[in-house]
Amino acid sequence: MAIPVIYNLRSVKERWVSAIVAVLGIAGTVGVFVAMLSLAKGFKATLVSSGAPDNAMVRRAGSTSEMDSSVTLDQVKILEDAPGVAHGPNGPMVTSEIVVIAPFPMRSTGTDANVQIRGVSSRTLDVRRHVKIIQGRMFEPGLSELVVGRNATNTYSGLTLGNSVKFGGGTWRVVGIFDAGGSAFDSEVWCDARVLNQIYHRPENVFQSVTVHLNSYGDFQKFKDSVIADPRLTADVSREVEYYDKQSRTLTVLITTLGGIVAVIMGIGAVFGALNTMYSAVAERSREIATLRALGFGEGPVVVSFTIEALLISLVGGLLGCVAVLPLNGLTTGAMNWQTFSHLAFAFKITPPLLVEGVIFALLMGFLGGIFPAIRAARQPVAPALRGL
């Protein structure tokens, strides 16, 4: 016969101080755990959402990022004619791009951060469908004009619509603000690739990467095969999504490794707290337990009952921890993208599966902290405990 759960509820109420201590210990651990993972998730989501599944990216073979790649104009022309490339009213949907960085002061601290400046083709909006100009207009090809991402305009001073800024030895006018749907492009500043090449004293007609919009998702293999087979090209072809997924790996690994270690250490601490609470609960209630046993409840139900009590405490702790970090969801922070040495704004992303993971982590801690005291409770000899009356 099982001991009713109401017994545990009443017991918890009876010694609420130590229960609250255990709850807070577990809540703190779960909070840190969820916050760390949501940071890693947010960073990854920001980068991955930059790529479109039906876009392909071409870089020089062997390059690790756009920064160290190069593609010449002749090669761009070959790529425009490759099979699978979509064509629109403005011609083939291809953008040849270069990326540089320029320092701009952050609004928050006033110190400089490296902002990624992307020189693009005028057709770039055909290729990147999720990018929309929300204020002003697109830059005019050939002029030193900028369009600025939504996050960039908020994060760095000077990059507001209508303003003129100096970098790279040129003066630029901000003519538009674009929204890239929360992707990494939102932290970037875009301009005409040819103008950028000139101002940065880079060779003319050499780009760093080419991104093409494909007719369909399935056309990728066809496109890739033809590029690889072409002797005039020595290029790596990847899906845009995969490229950005790879870019996010360094920092994601860093955050999850460090966050994981912190969560494990805190978890051990929380288990100690739970053990302490449950052991003193068992010690204080030895007479009650003995009475239960005398009434005919077996060892099994006593173990189950005390484990349930620990699980209840940890469940409350887990839920509390999750609720406490929920306000972080959507909060924007900045970090360095190590692959490109540039500063990137991204938001904490707390997803339902993450919350479930947090609660499971809490229950695990509760179980570890509850099972040993529960066994001790069940093993207590009945007669001496009753005699203690």
Place this chain on the structure above:
Amino acid sequence: MKYADLLLANLFRKKLRLTLTIGSFAVALMLFGFLAVVREAFAGGVAIAGADRLVVINRTSIIQPLPLSYMDKISRIQGVKGVTHANWFGGVYQDERNFFAQFAIEPTSWKEMYPEFKIPDEQWNNFLKDRQGAIAGAATAKRFGWKVGDRIPIKGTFLPGVWEFNLDGIYQGTRAADDETQFWFQWDLFEEKVPERYKGNVGWYTVRVTNPDFSAQVAKAIDAEFANSPYETRTDTEKAFAAGWVKQFGNIEFLILTIGAVVFFTLLLVTGNTMATSVRERTGELAVLKAVGYSDTFVLMLVLIESLVIAGVGGVIGLLLAKGFTLLGDPTHGMLPFFFLPAKAMVVGLIAAMLVGIASGIVPAVGAMRLRVVNALRRV
């Protein structure tokens, strides 16, 4: 000390609880130590940056080069004691994940600029004579199991091809915080192999000033020298340069302090609760002590010292665990060149543990001191 027996008997009254409470302290201090390590890993470069060194980069951005001809011009500026230059290579050893910094350096001026890096003279002389020679930091050499004499292939990223280097020497830092992950090779070789359009360029200059008090003026003078040229410069002290990098990582420090605060608050609750329970159980005994003539202060100190002993033992264990953890090496494999527990953090940690010990012991201790003997004895 004649009350040591009493103290010990009280401590070991409930061995399990003692273990768990000490355990909680140990865990919290291990976490503290670990967070200090992480903070150091991000900010370590700032603390050890030379006060008398300046970094000169292209005003446009760090990835743009500067002409080699600036070397002489900078060295003629008043207040400049020495100049060296370097280029970032950014190659890949075996796999992209095996990241470590590779610099093409001008050996003689480099060695004068960074006296904190020690290398046996014989190895250094071999390096000077070897065009394909390279020097690796002790940490990087250990990580990949390199020995002097090994041949090391590194695949270029923005420069094509695989570059073969002879490992002529291994350098060591003189301070715990020194970066032992770098990889140096001859700038002459770099210059010879780069495409025409990259020739005659360096990545950045490092300048030593004669007097650190005037580094701001020297930095200004350098930037003024090259103002309005196609390659304008931006000169910062090494410290400001390192701090600029750290700031871009976002609010790591804030994050760490928040976690630390959450942990210590939780710890305070757990131990405070345990101490209170154990004093409550002993109400009768304490009353007896007072009844036979021990003073209020004595009872206060007895409880407080017990709590301090628990905090101290737990704290030391935790910090030792954290220290042991750092000796295992960087868990991210090369992303954190500064991975060690600073001695200062250990001291701060121990003080923090003692403070928590006092804070959690003070409430039950004062309660024990105020105990009315008659009431307490009646309860027995």
